[in-house]
Amino acid sequence: MSDPPRWDGALLRGPVHGPLPILLLVMTTATGLVDAVSVLGLGRVFVANMTGNVVFLGFAVAGAPGFALAASLAALGGFLLGALAGGGLVSARGKRRGHLLRDAALIETVLLFVAVGLLAGVTGTPGSGLASAVAGLAAVALGLQNSTVRRLAVPDLTTTVLTMTLTGIAADVRAAGRPVVTRRVLAVVTMFVGALAGALLVLHTGLALALLPAPVLLAVVVVVLxxxxxxPAPWQ
Structure with a gap:
């Protein structure tokens, strides 16, 4: 009978993905922060999770109170634009994974810092014109991130969507090794922590200060990469 899979730190420094898993977990935390700000402060709109955003868009079209049609449309359009730009970046840099993620994270950092600056002027009703513009800008950043992470193909670390990750935790709990389960659980935990921190900051500070940790985290990813x-290393 073989020994059970042993946790050996491969999540942090394995030869196949190198530092990518831990960096993607940092980006997952940033995603939770961004979506907390967008949902709570910009008119109930997701800028990273387009499944939820399409559902919210349906609510807004139906006239349900509290849902901003302009913000949802801006986020959807921005995400598609960011994904398109990400596809171009993948074509140009996709053969070198570290360079690809570094460049994508750098662009995201700049976009989100601009969004922080714009949020300093968001004082009206969520879903206003400026709030919608910020939602669209943040969605561009997350669309770019999604395209990039898709190309990196690190299992279970999409940084924006957890549906299949949660499914894998439950469905494969007996078959998956400990590192796999740990990676999936960490993806859920980091998203939760980001959302929790973002919600607390929105409720107790302001939108600009609540979003600020997200580009700071992304800047850390850029520096590390x-x-x-x-x-040179095999994971690259």
Missing amino acids: AVAVRR
């Missing part, structure tokens, strides 16, 4: 890609 800028150093990591200097040394």
Whole structure:
């Protein structure tokens, strides 16, 4: 009888994906922060989870109170634009995974810092014109992220959607090894932590300060990758 799978730190430093898993978990936390700000402060709109956003768009079209049609449309359009840009970045940089994620995270960082600046002026009703513009801008960043992470193909770490991750935790609990289950659980936990932190910041500070940690986290990812890609490694 073989020994059960042993946790050996491969999540953090395995040869196949290198530092990518832990960096994607950091980006998952940032995603939770961004969606907390968008849902609670910009008119009940998701900028990362387009499944939820399409549902919210249906509610807005139906005239349900509290849902902003303009913000939902801006987020959907922005996400598609970001995904399109991400596809171009993948074509240009896709053969070098570290460089691809570094460049994508850098662009996201800039976009979200601009969004933070714009949010300093959001004082009216959620779903206003400026709030919708911020939702669209943030969605561009997350669409770019989604395209990039899709190309990296690190199992269970999409950074934006957890439906299949949760399914895998339950469906494969007996078959999957401990590192796999741990990775999936960490994806859920980091998204939850980001959303919780974002919600607390929205409720107790302001929208700009609530969003600020997201580009800061992405900037950390950029710095780590800028150093990591200097040394050739199989994961790249």
